[in-house]
Amino acid sequence: MDFTAILLEMLSIKHLPQFNFSTHTSYIAISLLCTMSTAVLAESENYLRQEPIFPIPLKINVDKGKAELGEKLFIETRLSKNDQIACISCHQLTSGGDDNLPIGISISGEQHIINTPSIFNAQYNFRQNWDGAAKTLQDQINMAMTSTHEFDNNWDNAVTAISSDQELSNDFNAIYKDGVTKENIINSLVEFEKTLITPNSKFDQHLRSEDDILNDDEIKGYKIFKELGCISCHQGINIGGNLYQKFGVFYNYIAERGDIKKPDYGRINITDRLVDAYVFKVPSLRNIAVTAPYLHDGSAETIEEAISIMGKTQLGRSLSTDEVLYIKAFLNTLTGEYKNIPLDAES
Ligand code: HEC
Ligand code: HEC
Numbered sequence: 001m002d003f004t005a006i007l008l009e010m011l012s013i014k015h016l017p018q019f020n021f022s023t024h025t026s027y028i029a030i031s032l033l034c035t036m037s038t039a040v041l042a043e044s045e046n047y048l049r050q051e052p053i054f055p056i057p058l059k060i061n062v063d064k065g066k067a068e069l070g071e072k073l074f075i076e077t078r079l080s081k082n083d084q085i086a087c088i089s090c091h092q093l094t095s096g097g098d099d100n101l102p103i104g105i106s107i108s109g110e111q112h113i114i115n116t117p118s119i120f121n122a123q124y125n126f127r128q129n130w131d132g133a134a135k136t137l138q139d140q141i142n143m144a145m146t147s148t149h150e151f152d153n154n155w156d157n158a159v160t161a162i163s164s165d166q167e168l169s170n171d172f173n174a175i176y177k178d179g180v181t182k183e184n185i186i187n188s189l190v191e192f193e194k195t196l197i198t199p200n201s202k203f204d205q206h207l208r209s210e211d212d213i214l215n216d217d218e219i220k221g222y223k224i225f226k227e228l229g230c231i232s233c234h235q236g237i238n239i240g241g242n243l244y245q246k247f248g249v250f251y252n253y254i255a256e257r258g259d260i261k262k263p264d265y266g267r268i269n270i271t272d273r274l275v276d277a278y279v280f281k282v283p284s285l286r287n288i289a290v291t292a293p294y295l296h297d298g299s300a301e302t303i304e305e306a307i308s309i310m311g312k313t314q315l316g317r318s319l320s321t322d323e324v325l326y327i328k329a330f331l332n333t334l335t336g337e338y339k340n341i342p343l344d345a346e347s
Contacts, residue, residue, distance in 0.1 A: 047208045052226075052235040055204035056121065056286075056336065062194045069171050070192025073185060076168075078161040080107060080151040087144070087189070091119040096291035096343060097196065102298025106149035113149065114263045115298040120198045120338065121286050125241035130296045131267045132244060132281045137190045155182040198287055198336030198343060206333070214333060221330025224323055229315055238284035239334060246279050247296070250316035253309055254278065257299060264297065289332045290343050303328055 047055055073079065074087045085107050090099050097118035099105070104116040114130055122128060127135060134140035144150040145158060163169050163180045172180045175188070203222075206213040214222070225231055234240045244267060248254060254264050262269060267276035280296055293299070294306035307327050311319035319327075335344045 048210060049207045051207060052231055053203070053207070053239050054237055055207045056124075056197050056199040056201075056237060058199045060194060060197060063191055065175050066188045066191035067195050068192075069168075069175060070188035070190070071195075072168065072171070073162075073189050074192055076162070078165070079145070079153065079158050079185075081153040081157070082107060083161075085151065087119075090116050090150075093119075093196070093338060096120070096287050098291050100292065102293045102301075107152045108148060113261065114296055115293070117283060118287060118291050119193065120196050120336075120343075121238055121241075121284060122196070123194055124236075124238045125281065125284065126243075127281055130263070130280050130283075131270055133270050137193055138186050141186045141189050158182075158185065196338070198338050201286070201336035202333040203330075204336065215329075217326055217329040218333050219330075221326035221328065222333075224326050225330055228311070228317065228319075228323075230310065230327070233282045233314065234285050238286055240282045240284040240286075243282045244276075244279050245282050245314070246277075248278055248313045250314065251312045253313045254297075257297070266296075285331060285334055287335050287343050289335050303331060307331075 077083050077086045077089075079086065085105075090104050090112075091097050092099060097120035098116045102115060104112045106112045117130065122140075123137060127133075128137060128140040129143075134143055145153055145155060151158070159180055159182060162172070162185065169180055172184060176184045178184065202213060202218075225234075233243060233245050236242045247266065254260060265277060267279040268274065270276070288294075288303060292303065293301050294303065295309070300306040300309055304324050307324045308319055311317040311323075335342060337343065
């Protein structure tokens with residue numbers, strides 16, 4: 001069904017709901033209750049401070065052989081139709097696991113249609129992609145293979161290309177009984193993705209420690225983040241990544257921006273249900289300081305802009321410069337380490 005006319009009309013609604021504090025707080029309470037799952041409670045025994053955000057494990061168990069093979073495939077351009085693009089072309093691991101572009105590259109030589117999210121900690125998201133189109137990391141790779149913006153390839157071609165490489169083919173045969181197959185390519189890539197965690201951020205250290213790790217501004221920023229209600233959507237291990245929410249609860253940012261394209265419609269593109277119009281997966285705020293620009297359309301250049309937009313669109317609030325700066329100080333504590341090197345270390 002083509003919802004275009006209705007969707008555009010929704011954006012022209014003049015009277016948006018006013019901010020109502022009492023409804024809003026009960027909504028926050030419900031949202032937190034729903035997400036404090038048994039997994040959270042189990043994890044909470046392993047760290048000191050009981051907060052709605054919890055730390056990334058310092059170590060995870062992976063099958064080393066498969067992960068190493070996956071790492072080779074992660075930089076393997078022969079997975080793509082034109083032999084020029086690999087996962088790493090768009091998900092760079094020396095910065096934020098993304099590409100630092102508003103809208104990234106596409107194999108078509110033009111542009112992708114949506115901002116590239118970070119691949120770091122993606123395994124902790126309840127769904128993958130901005131609109132949750134991929135249920136699992138496996139689905140996401142399957143989609144990347146055929147996407148006309150990503151590999152624009154098919155599995156037969158990819159399997160043939162990988163099989164023709166003696167070294168890779170030997171690796172597959174040593175690990176998997178059936179050698180190079182679509183399933184095994186996906187399996188080893190996912191095993192590598194499991195290693196893409198960024199533990200030990202300053203905030204995680206604070207969660208685990210009795211000492212005062214955070215400075216006053218950072219503590220104040222976290223307090224504001226909770227009091228305003230940012231935490232109602234951005235919480236859990238990824239400080240996001242565990243809920244869908246409408247972008248523009250109180251204010252139609254997309255309408256103001258104009259030039260509305262299909263990706264702006266959000267989850268309705270997947271479900272065909274009007275309730276999913278402009279609904280997105282709440283993105284993770286881990287490593288947010290190093291993943292500019294922001295939002296699904298990459299339209300917020302700085303973290304300050306993104307914070308102000310969130311105040312307006314999601315909370316019906318015009319945040320003061322101080323509030324924005326305190327929240328920024330807190331968000332800066334969410335930058336973790338990859339292979340023991342802080343993601344914001346000078347290279
Ligand atoms: C041409 C650039 C490009 C390439 C190549 C690419 N990606 Fe992505 N990736 C993106 C974009 C853009 C998105 C967001 C797509 C969307 O939301 O519709 C994304 C989304 C993802 C996500 C979901 C993250 C989240 O928070 O929702 C994961 C995981 C991911 N990619 C992993 C991979 C892997 C693994 C490969 C290689 C098999 C790969 N990507 C290849 C650009 C790329
Ligand atoms: C009602 C749910 C909700 C609330 C409350 C909320 N957010 Fe968000 N946040 C979202 C959604 C949904 C997006 C994705 C918007 C998009 O680009 O489509 C998002 C995106 C972001 C981004 C950009 C992430 C990226 O990778 O591009 C930042 C930063 C952010 N939020 C911070 C905040 C802060 C700070 C607050 C409080 C002032 C807040 N959010 C309140 C739902 C929420």
